[in-house]
Amino acid sequence: DIVMTQSPDSLAVSLGERATINCKSSQSILYNSNNKNFLAWYQQKPGQPPKLLIYWASTRESGVPDRFSGNESGTDFTLTISSLQAEDVAVYYCHQYYSLPRTFGQGTKLEIK
């Protein structure tokens, strides 16, 4: 199984500041034929299902604010919130859909400092 490891487990950032969440896959999740990383990011608020933010490592889902961005470098991935808003308080998960079984990171809890 591909292990997805997120860091940090929790993060406190001031409103308006940048928040960065990291995710590392235990092996490559790059599909050579289309040069895409099979990596998604989700946001989950208490009592709600996960919400898709980013797919293909860096493609923003329709309707997601442009302060959310995804980056990739080898097996290292980052989710960046450029200017934290109060409504961004949530748990964030990375997810690989390259191989079976699909696996998720353990989650990163983002709070306001």
Next chain:
Amino acid sequence: QLHLQESGPGLVKPSETLSLTCTVSGGSISSASYYWGWIRQPPGKGLEWIGSIYYTGSTSYYHSLQSRVTISVDTSNNQFSLKLSSVTAADTAVYYCARLLATGEGGGYGDYWGQGTLVTVSS
């Protein structure tokens, strides 16, 4: 707007079978562009992929659950279902159904999710 809704008992006894159905509205479950999946989340913990199904009936399961899991599809009623047998307290979780983009066998990222249903395993 696509909508997914999980339904089924919220309480299941140990050693019995957990059965859930996901009803899809606002779109066809027979679309070639999507798989349909089940993901669970134990209370206070992270997400675990259980398995998925294509409208043709082709399934993929998490290997650690494979001996206990069955996912089926009912295209005439636009539903798909999960059965998990021989449950224990470790199977207590919120169970989500989701639409998964057909990025490859088993489906990819989930763009639409149900609200989730809590299933508690207890006598």
